[in-house]
Amino acid sequence: MAADTDARGKNLSPAVLAQIRAFQQNEVTEAEVYRRIAARTKDEGNRQTLLRISEEEAKHAAIWQRYTGEELRPQGGRVRRYALLALIFGFTFAVKLMEKGEAKAQISYEELAKEAPEALSIRDDEEAHEAALLDMLDEERLSYVGSMVLGMNDAMVEMTGTLAGLTLAMQNTRLIALSGLITGIAATLSMASSEYLSAKSEDREDAFKSATYTGIAYLITVALLILPYLLFDAEHYLWAMGTMIVIVLLILVVFNYYISVAQDLPFKKRFGLGQMAGISLGVAALSFVIGILVKQFLGVDI
Structure with missing residues (x-):
C-alpha cells in the first residue's frame, strides 16, 4: 500500500x-x-x-x-x-x-x-x-419554529415598548429593570397559556410542547432586553435603552440567520427582517414619547 x-x-x-x-x-x-x-x-x-x-x-x-x-x-x-x-x-x-x-x-x-x-x-x-x-x-426544535417566532416577536414588540416607556417615566435603571422583569414574567406566562389553549382548541397533541417553546423564546428575549438595565448604573438609563435597542437588532439577525441555515432558506427574506425591526423599534419610539407625555401631564417624579 x-x-x-x-x-x-x-x-x-x-x-x-x-x-x-x-x-x-x-x-x-x-x-x-x-x-x-x-x-x-x-x-x-x-x-x-x-x-x-x-x-x-x-x-x-x-x-x-x-x-x-x-x-x-x-x-x-x-x-x-x-x-x-x-x-x-x-x-x-x-x-x-x-x-x-x-x-x-x-x-x-x-x-x-x-x-x-x-x-x-x-x-x-x-x-x-x-x-x-x-x-x-x-430535530424536534425545528418543528416548533413558528412557536419560537411567536414568542420572540411578541416579546420584542411588547418589551421594547414597555421598557422604552418606563425609561422616560422612571429614569432609573433599577426601577425600570424591576418593573420590566415583573411585566415580562407575567407576559411570558400569559403568552405560553394562550399558545397552549390555541393548540388545544385545534386538538393538537403537542399543545404543551408548543406552549413551552413559545414561553422559552419569550422569556429568553425578555431576559436579554432587561439585561442592559441591570448592567448600567441607575442614572445611565438612556445608555441602557440604547443598548437594549442594539440587542433587539442582534436578536433579529441571529435568529433569522439560524432559521435560514437550519431550514435552507434565504436569510434576508426569512420572517421579514426589516419589517420586524421596524415594528419593534417603531413601538419603542412611540412608547418613549408616551412615557414623556405621561410623566409631564401626571406630574409624577420618581
Whole structure:
C-alpha cells in the first residue's frame, strides 16, 4: 500500500496535491465533528444518520490519503467549535453551517479528475448521498419554529415598548429593570397559556410542547432586553435603552440567520427582517414619547 501511495503522490502536480490535502483535512475533521455530535444525540434515528455521514466522510478521507500518503488528524479547534454550536443551537444548524462553510475548491473536480480519477465519484457521492442523509435528520426544535417566532416577536414588540416607556417615566435603571422583569414574567406566562389553549382548541397533541417553546423564546428575549438595565448604573438609563435597542437588532439577525441555515432558506427574506425591526423599534419610539407625555401631564417624579 505504501508503494502505491508514493507512486500516486509522485504523479500529481503540486497544485493538485495541495488541493487533495485540503480535501483530506476537511473530510477527516468533518468525520470527527459528526461523530462527536452523534455521541450527544439522544434520538436513535438521528444518531445513526449522523454516524453514517461520519463514516462517509472517513471513507472519502481514506481515498484522498492514498494520494497524499499522510495520515492527518482532525482540526481540534474546528471540531470543538461545531460541537459547541450543536450544543447551543442544535445539531441541524451546526452540521448545515459546517457544510455551507466548506472551503471552495481552487481546482474544479473535472480538472482534479484528470490526475485523481476518484474525484468525480467523491463529488457525486457528497452531493447525492450525504445530502440525502442530511435531509433525514429530524430535530424536534425545528418543528416548533413558528412557536419560537411567536414568542420572540411578541416579546420584542411588547418589551421594547414597555421598557422604552418606563425609561422616560422612571429614569432609573433599577426601577425600570424591576418593573420590566415583573411585566415580562407575567407576559411570558400569559403568552405560553394562550399558545397552549390555541393548540388545544385545534386538538393538537403537542399543545404543551408548543406552549413551552413559545414561553422559552419569550422569556429568553425578555431576559436579554432587561439585561442592559441591570448592567448600567441607575442614572445611565438612556445608555441602557440604547443598548437594549442594539440587542433587539442582534436578536433579529441571529435568529433569522439560524432559521435560514437550519431550514435552507434565504436569510434576508426569512420572517421579514426589516419589517420586524421596524415594528419593534417603531413601538419603542412611540412608547418613549408616551412615557414623556405621561410623566409631564401626571406630574409624577420618581
